[in-house]
Amino acid sequence: MLAIQTTDLSKDFPVGFWRPRPYRALDKLTLEVEQGETFGFLGPNGAGKTTTLKLLMQLLYPTSGRAEILGRPVGDVGVKRRIGYLPESPYFYDYLTAEELLSYFASLVGYGAAERRRRVSALLDEVGIGSERRLQLRKFSKGMLQRVGIAQAILNDPEVVFLDEPMSGLDPLGRREVRNLILSLRDRGCTVFFSSHVLADAEALCSRVAILASGRLIASGKITDIHAFQVRGWELIVAHLSGESLERHRARMRKVTAIADRQYALELPLEPGPDGLLRDLIGEGAHLVSLNPTRESLEDFFIQQVGQQEPR
Numbered sequence: 001m002l003a004i005q006t007t008d009l010s011k012d013f014p015v016g017f018w019r020p021r022p023y024r025a026l027d028k029l030t031l032e033v034e035q036g037e038t039f040g041f042l043g044p045n046g047a048g049k050t051t052t053l054k055l056l057m058q059l060l061y062p063t064s065g066r067a068e069i070l071g072r073p074v075g076d077v078g079v080k081r082r083i084g085y086l087p088e089s090p091y092f093y094d095y096l097t098a099e100e101l102l103s104y105f106a107s108l109v110g111y112g113a114a115e116r117r118r119r120v121s122a123l124l125d126e127v128g129i130g131s132e133r134r135l136q137l138r139k140f141s142k143g144m145l146q147r148v149g150i151a152q153a154i155l156n157d158p159e160v161v162f163l164d165e166p167m168s169g170l171d172p173l174g175r176r177e178v179r180n181l182i183l184s185l186r187d188r189g190c191t192v193f194f195s196s197h198v199l200a201d202a203e204a205l206c207s208r209v210a211i212l213a214s215g216r217l218i219a220s221g222k223i224t225d226i227h228a229f230q231v232r233g234w235e236l237i238v239a240h241l242s243g244e245s246l247e248r249h250r251a252r253m254r255k256v257t258a259i260a261d262r263q264y265a266l267e268l269p270l271e272p273g274p275d276g277l278l279r280d281l282i283g284e285g286a287h288l289v290s291l292n293p294t295r296e297s298l299e300d301f302f303i304q305q306v307g308q309q310e311p312r
Contacts, residue, residue, distance in 0.1 A: 001071045004033035005192040009065035011051050019119040027215045028065065033193060040202035041195040043212035049195040050088055053164050058084055067221045069160060084158035088165050090149035094138035098129055098148050101137065102155060109156045120263060123151040128177050135299050142169035151237045154185065161185060163194035167201055179204055230295065237289040238281055245284040252277050
């Protein structure tokens with residue numbers, strides 16, 4: 001049984017006042033997500049990611065096509081008990097504290113008083129909310145509200161979690177904590193379906209991804225299997241590199257960018273690989289700072305694909 005399945009899922013919105021015409025926000029989306037996998041739903045703003053999630057949550061109704069969660073049609077009451085959802089910009093009751101808000105939601109799920117207290121405390125610890133849990137939510141930053149939103153999404157220990165831009169508004173530490181939380185959900189067997197416009201998030205977390213542009217599915221599969229994101233070369237950053245050593249090996253480099261005194265970013269071709277050059281540079285006194293594969297960026301891929309889309 002699949003965790004999520006959509007078949008030719010489409011959504012039109014009327015546009016215009018006098019004679020409204022249909023605008024297709026999502027065009028015949030067909031997806032399959034296996035149970036227990038972390039699935040990235042990628043695309044630029046306006047691609048149709050949030051529309052898709054709202055259709056799966058039945059906050060919107062499709063123009064055509066169908067969708068299922070855990071083998072049942074979306075909207076099935078039994079399925080709703082087994083899923084969690086974080087909207088893109090969550091809004092909560094301003095004058096409740098984080099503890100009060102989650103306790104209220106836990107009571108709706110059916111937890112008793114003692115279990116509510118234990119569950120709420122553990123979840124707030126898990127998402128990194130400390131003593132602030134007793135402050136009113138109107139005093140929270142956007143990043144802190146995002147953490148509370150993630151806690152409510154997993155309050156009922158769901159089998160499938162839908163997260164719309166879960167990293168939005170988080171600082172680097174918060175992003176790392178949310179990544180670790182998503183990985184822990186995966187390790188517990190939970191299916192995580194999250195949308196993002198950041199390729200690095202998907203690379204760090206996802207077993208597979210789907211890429212949307214202008215409401216249409218343009219690529220899906222493992223990132224390493226999508227041709228546009230295969231490794232094109234290497235970025236080597238070294239320090240304490242002498243000018244003589246740099247000139248001696250310049251022919252082996254595509255591009256050299258000075259970062260600071262005797263520190264350089266070296267762009268290298270894919271073949272023969274960076275090992276030989278790195279060994280030579282270190283032998284001549286340079287120090288390795290970092291070595292990373294270079295790929296086409298997700299943003300470049302979006303721009304290229306959106307430019308190829310026909311007007312709808």
